[in-house]
Amino acid sequence: xxxxxxxAQYDVESPRKPGPSTFTLIAGGLGGLILVALLCLGGWYxxxxxxxxxxxxxxxxxxxxxxxxxxxxxxxxxxxPIPITITNTPTYTATSTLTLTPSDxxxxxxxxxxxxxxxIAPTTPSITPTLTVWPTxxxxxxxxxxxxxxxxEILHGGGLLLPLPREPGPLQGQLKSVAGGYDLSRFDLSRxxxxxxxxxxxxxxxxxxPTSPEFYKEKFSASDFGKGVLAGLVxxxxxxxxxxxxxYEIWVYEDHVYLSGLRFKSAILLQQSSNEYLWTPQDSSSNxxxxxxxxxxxxxCWRIDKRCGCVVCKK
Numbered sequence: 001x002x003x004x005x006x007x008a009q010y011d012v013e014s015p016r017k018p019g020p021s022t023f024t025l026i027a028g029g030l031g032g033l034i035l036v037a038l039l040c041l042g043g044w045y046x047x048x049x050x051x052x053x054x055x056x057x058x059x060x061x062x063x064x065x066x067x068x069x070x071x072x073x074x075x076x077x078x079x080x081p082i083p084i085t086i087t088n089t090p091t092y093t094a095t096s097t098l099t100l101t102p103s104d105x106x107x108x109x110x111x112x113x114x115x116x117x118x119x120i121a122p123t124t125p126s127i128t129p130t131l132t133v134w135p136t137x138x139x140x141x142x143x144x145x146x147x148x149x150x151x152x153e154i155l156h157g158g159g160l161l162l163p164l165p166r167e168p169g170p171l172q173g174q175l176k177s178v179a180g181g182y183d184l185s186r187f188d189l190s191r192x193x194x195x196x197x198x199x200x201x202x203x204x205x206x207x208x209x210p211t212s213p214e215f216y217k218e219k220f221s222a223s224d225f226g227k228g229v230l231a232g233l234v235x236x237x238x239x240x241x242x243x244x245x246x247x248y249e250i251w252v253y254e255d256h257v258y259l260s261g262l263r264f265k266s267a268i269l270l271q272q273s274s275n276e277y278l279w280t281p282q283d284s285s286s287n288x289x290x291x292x293x294x295x296x297x298x299x300x301c302w303r304i305d306k307r308c309g310c311v312v313c314k315k
Contacts, residue, residue, distance in 0.1 A: 137163060141288055145303045148278040151294055151310055159296030168192040171207050175235055178247055182262055186215040187233050188289070195293045195313065204298050204313050205237040210289040216304065217287065225254050231302045231309065232291050234259070240314040242266050250302070252279075252309055259311075270311050279309035 133155055134143040147155075155161070165171060171192040176184065187209040194207045210232040220229045231250045239245045241259060246266065248259040257277045259268040270276040282303065291302040298313030 135161060142290055145290060145308055146280060146282050147301060147308055148280040148310060150278050151299060154294060154297050159294055162195055162293040162295050164193060175207060178235060186212060188212040193291055193293055206313055207235040208291050208300055209233050210291040210302055213288050216289055225252060228253050229304060231304050234300060241268050257311055276312050279307055282306040282308055
């Protein structure tokens with residue numbers, strides 16, 4: 001201020017007073033500089049605290065009326081998954097080798113005596129039971145019949161040979177009554193067999209007799225089945241074959257069987273291909289024709305010369 005006043009008084013001269021010394025001027029100048037620095041530092045600190053020294057434009061305050069209420073953001077999740085780092089640590093196995101050098105050499109010798117124990121287990125022989133096809137009450141001449149393999153399988157599956165009647169007289173009477181004037185002398189009526197409801201076969205009812213040995217020897221001594229051989233006689237009491245009860249002659253050929261009806265003069269062809277007729281060769285010749293019924297499937301079987309044949313009993 002003194003200097004300003006002095007500048008204003010340049011036009012008027014006044015008596016001059018003695019000025020300050022040089023030391024005083026230097027000290028005053030330094031003090032002024034320190035004061036200015038302190039003021040600048042204080043201003044800068046205040047600017048930093050108020051956020052006005054960021055280097056950009058100061059934020060313009062938003063009017064209170066234009067503020068829109070918004071939903072505060074959700075707090076950040078605190079259950080962040082913690083990363084797990086697995087580090088495979090190799091395992092090292094140290095192997096040390098120890099070598100021993102014996103100082104003494106053993107001179108003793110070890111002796112071993114082996115002992116053997118022998119165990120013998122008894123072996124049970126394997127016995128395969130053989131099916132007795134023919135019951136004990138059948139005559140020995142029947143047991144010489146070699147039945148076809150298919151019939152043997154039926155017997156293994158629970159089938160059986162029907163027993164011979166103890167009193168064939170009633171059966172013979174039925175055959176004579178239905179045959180009328182037909183000559184029954186060519187058949188062996190003493191070996192009549194039957195299958196009937198009384199034998200647990202309600203669906204079947206048959207009576208059969210084989211050819212007599214005398215008639216067979218006289219008519220079929222050459223055993224020429226190509227021309228046909230009379231094997232026996234069967235009485236179908238319920239008409240299972242043709243729908244009418246009838247008496248049939250059984251004629252056997254090389255590859256088929258004929259049932260020739262006596263009362264209605266009908267002929268029924270049975271063929272091996274349709275499983276209605278089976279036959280198998282016999283080991284030896286037979287002079288005694290025989291017939292028998294097989295239960296479980298109902299088969300009428302007979303043996304003539306070197307052949308055994310069976311026909312299925314139809315319902």
